[in-house]
Amino acid sequence: ALREYGYKCVPAIGELRQPVWPAEVYGSISHCGTTALAVVSRQPIGIDIEEIFSVQTARELTDNIITPAEHERLADCGLAFSLALT
Template sequence: MIEALLPPQVVTVHAYDDRPDEAPYPGEEDLVARAVESRRREFVTARRCAREALGRLGHPAAPIRSGPRREPVWPAGVVGSITHCAGYRAAAVARRTELAGLGIDAEPHEALPDGVAGTVTVAGEPGLLARLDRDHPAVHWGRVLFSAKESVYKAWYPLTGRWLGFEDAELSLEPGGGFGARVLVDGTRGDGGPPLTELRGRWLVDRGLIVTAVSVPH
């Protein structure tokens, strides 16, 4: 499902359920040693998806450790992203020579919990969501916005090494399946590339899920 949102040079692998009693990959056990069972299963399956995707790029199977903000640490020369939610786990990877960054996210296609919308929106977005809710009521637009900001952050952090809060990007959501994110803070990158001032992505609703993805070209 996530593959429909990304350019062809991205390798994606997804799963809709877990393998019963699958153990963490050697070298990753400590990352979920204290996790509840549902979280452990999501992690194990998502990491398996990521290893399979890396294998298609020619990388041998190896532990995928986590960085300081729990982001996956990819092999040299690879960009990627992992997501998991109830009923879906996915990974996307690409060669760094082909893309500067990637971010993916999946969420249940449900309304945001009460009170959450006010904490994840900035000026202009509540009005946008109200218009979209009125004109396209079959979509839970608040959750689409939430997921899109998650994908933006996942693409942003490896390139900048800095936090990006929900209040630090203003989104435009397009009913046709696209979105844009205008970054409201300094977008200086650590790799010397052009500052991240705007990112583009795509979204999709299918099988009771929302999936979003951002790819950052060179």
């Protein structure tokens, strides 16, 4: 991702194994399973990828991770509930 901005390096690795981006560059890295993404920008940016919850997992987690109002919003958003919850 840094090559798009003219850098010929990879981010350094910080004490907590976080990427240390060059000055004036913001970046984010995410991975899940066999997929990894990296983005850089001149503005703060963040990405996250996750496996989509199964219908069963969504049912099991719902009451523990969202409020009834959030549940209503997700149910009305036009996506499958398990996708929206993920």
